[in-house]
Amino acid sequence: ETGVTQTPRHLVMGMTNKKSLKCEQHLGHNAMYWYKQSAKKPLELMFVYNFKEQTENNSVPSRFSPECPNSSHLFLHLHTLQPEDSALYLCASSRNREEGVVYGYTFGSGTRLTVV
Amino acid sequence: AQKVTQAQTEISVVEKEDVTLDCVYETRDTTYYLFWYKQPPSGELVFLIRRNSFDEQNEISGRYSWNFQKSTSSFNFTITASQVVDSAVYFCALSEEFFDQGGKLIFGQGTELSVKP
Numbered sequence: 001e002t003g004v005t006q007t008p009r010h011l012v013m014g015m016t017n018k019k020s021l022k023c024e025q026h027l028g029h030n031a032m033y034w035y036k037q038s039a040k041k042p043l044e045l046m047f048v049y050n051f052k053e054q055t056e057n058n059s060v061p062s063r064f065s066p067e068c069p070n071s072s073h074l075f076l077h078l079h080t081l082q083p084e085d086s087a088l089y090l091c092a093s094s095r096n097r098e099e100g101v102v103y104g105y106t107f108g109s110g111t112r113l114t115v116v
Numbered sequence: 117a118q119k120v121t122q123a124q125t126e127i128s129v130v131e132k133e134d135v136t137l138d139c140v141y142e143t144r145d146t147t148y149y150l151f152w153y154k155q156p157p158s159g160e161l162v163f164l165i166r167r168n169s170f171d172e173q174n175e176i177s178g179r180y181s182w183n184f185q186k187s188t189s190s191f192n193f194t195i196t197a198s199q200v201v202d203s204a205v206y207f208c209a210l211s212e213e214f215f216d217q218g219g220k221l222i223f224g225q226g227t228e229l230s231v232k233p
Contacts (some may be wrong), residue, residue: 002160009159033220040125043207043223056220088159097220101211102168104151105221107161 003027004108006091012114015081021111023074023091031097032074033105034066037088049074050097081115088112118143120210122224129198130232137193137227139208145169150184150191151209151221161207167191198231205229 004025013019023032034046048056049068063085065077074091088110094100119142129135141150148169153161165175167184175182179196195202208224 002162004160035223040225042120042225045220045222048220090159090161092161100221102149104149104153104163104166104209104211105161106163107153109159112159 002106002108004091004093004106006108006111008111009109010112012116013081014116018079020078021076021089023108025072025093027093027106029093029095030071031094031100032068033092034076035090035092037090055097083115086113086115118210118212118222120208120222120224122208122227124227126228128230128232131200132197134194134196135198135229137206139191139224141189141191141210143210143212145212148210148212152193153207153209155205155207200231200233203229203231
């Protein structure tokens with residue numbers, strides 16, 4: 001257990017469904033991140049939140065909608081996804097963004113998403 | 117721009133062999149940080165090591181060692197006497213201090229290491 005918990009671990013959804021991924025950490029961290037991991041590709045940073053403020057949206061399509069209600073929780077809302085969105089979605093956290101640069105991130109185990 | 121290249125997509129070795137995972141990076145900053153993470157089948161990325169750009173001293177931790185060479189912009193990772201439990205995907209990552217790219221970790225595409233008994 002890394003201290004960053006992601007649910008669900010696996011998700012299969014149709015292209016017309018709406019679902020949400022959840023990430024939770026009780027490490028006292030204030031920065032949280034969503035990464036997308038597709039096969040044979042580098043991890044792609046999607047969103048960054050620092051003290052609940054979104055500080056980065058890495059040109060992510062609007063069918064992905066993040067939400068950070070507090071520093072401990074991060075959601076990724078999904079709607080009308082495409083099959084190419086199938087991937088492992090990883091959540092990470094750090095004490096804050098600056099310390100994340102210096103010390104790295106703590107990662108969750110990811111949600112394996114399959115869009116059918 | 118920041119970039120991390122792990123040219124080896126997959127490596128397969130037999131147990132007890134030594135194996136080196138290559139990592140080459142590009143950055144414009146003089147202050148930056150390099151990382152290695154291990155991703156076992158369970159999915160989470162596990163932190164292995166961090167290096168800052170001013171510390172070129174190589175490091176050894178048990179069977180793991182890291183060779184940081186600024187002259188060649190490389191940060192290679194060697195596993196000595198590999199074991200089946202070392203089988204995983206290994207990621208190299210880079211971050212820059214001066215937020216030229218927004219202060220974030222940039223990852224390579226990963227190297228999948230398979231250690232066979």
